[in-house]
Amino acid sequence: MSKKVKKRRARSKLPAQYNAPPGSARERAIKQAAKLYKSGKKQQAFRLRERMERRERAKKKSKKR
Secondary structure: OOOOOOOOOOOOOOOHHHOOOOOOHHHHHHHHHHHHHHOOOHHHHHHHHHHHHHHHHHHHHHHHO
């Protein structure tokens, strides 16, 4: 009696400095940018991160006011 057990791939946590909760859009975007960078698509990775960081800075700026 052998049961097939699905193994879930362990998610690697991002460093705390990224301030991205697990499963969030920010976490997915960071991982996507890392994947693009590794595959040699550095310009695409740069654009993705830049757009994401611009949004994050805008959020923080509006909270301070």
